[in-house]
Amino acid sequence: MAPREDDAEDETPLAFDAVPLPRRAGAPRLNPARGPLLRRIEIVDQHGERRDIDIPAERPLTVFVDKRELVTLMTLGAAPELLVLGYLLNQDLVRRADEVESIDVDWSVEAAAVKTHRGIANLAEKTAHRVVTTGCGQGTVFGDAMAQIGAVRLPAAQSARIAQGTLARILEQMKSRNSVHRHAGSVHGCALFRGTEMLVFAEDVGRHNAIDTIAGWMAVHGVDGGDKVFYTTGRLTSEMVMKSAHMGVPIVVSRNGVTAMGHELATKLGMTLFGRAANRHFLCYCGFERFDAEPLAQALTAD
Known part of the structure; x- marks a missing residue:
């Protein structure tokens, strides 16, 4: 995958990386404003030795939609403009990327200014029911996930499948990736695959931010989720399952486990x-x- 232009001479592991694709017609104007991903601090280890290490640089980003404050996201800041767009889409505050005219991120004031073409109808009503979600980089969703099931359309099982060999190659790629997590820990990673090809990879302090960033990238480039596989290092809560469904991705892989509500929603x-x-x-x-299973032979053990 090709790195972003501003990463070309940066030795820091990439927290956002994507294959180069053309922008779809009507995609919003975005102001790329990646912040420093790491901060160097001094620590004392178990041997009593002092040394410097890198830690992820978490920061607040307050989102304003048509000059109205919406939410503050805690983020690594690897691709903040895509994060904001994906958040609006996955919250169902906008239905399509072309409803947004521009997103400008200014780290000097820790804010993202979203300008829409015609405003967001019933914004106050849509954001009245706020749910604080689980996990690191604690998230917020608006509305009831279960109530949104009827609006989701996913491809039939015959046209969206995964073979066990494909799954194994996806896991191999994620294990070997040079990531911020491997370098400094404390972040979650997500990726979107077409077969065994990784299309986009994103890391953030919360798994929900990473998936929103991928949703924003998909929207900007007109990428459909029906034949894709979504991977995350985080657990599969109802929030993560619903966001994957909003993106149209029917197959989700996690290094972690699943919650009961996540399982119920996916089923x-x-x-x-x-x-x-x-x-x-x-x-x-x-x-x-x-799932096209190719069961592995279990090792025989002597009595």
Whole structure:
């Protein structure tokens, strides 16, 4: 995958990386404003030795939509303009990227200014029911995830499938990736695959921010999710499952596990969830009809 232009001479592991694709017609004007990803601090280790290490540079980004304050996101800042767009889409505050005219990020005031073409109808009503979600980089969603099921349309199992060999190659790529997490820890990573090809990779302090960043990239480039696989290092909560569904991605893989509500939601939507996925080990929690299993022979043990 080709790095962003501003990463060309930066030795820091990439927290955002994507294949180069043309922008779709009507995509909003974005002001790329990546912040420094790491901060160097001094620590004392278990041997009593002092040394310098890098830690992720978490920062607040307050989002204003048509000059109205909406939410403050805690983020690494690898691709903040895509994060904001993806957040608006996954919250169902906008339906399409072309409803947004521009997104300008200014780190000097820690703010993102979103300008829409015609405003967001019933914004106050849509944001009245706020739910604080689980996990690191704590997120906020508006509305009830279960109430949104009827609006989701995913491809049939016959046209969106994954083979076990494909899953294994995806896991191999994620294991070997030079990431901020491997360098400094404390972040989550997400990626979108077409077969075994990684299209986009994003890291952030919260898994929900990373998936929103990918949603923003998909919207800008007109990438459909129906034949894709979404990977995350974070657990599959109802929020993550619903965001994947909003992106039109029916197959989700996690290095972590799944919550009961995440499983219930995915089952109702006809999605396939894999968890505890690392190396060649995994659990398929639901959506077995999309999975072409190639069972590995179990090692025989002597009595």
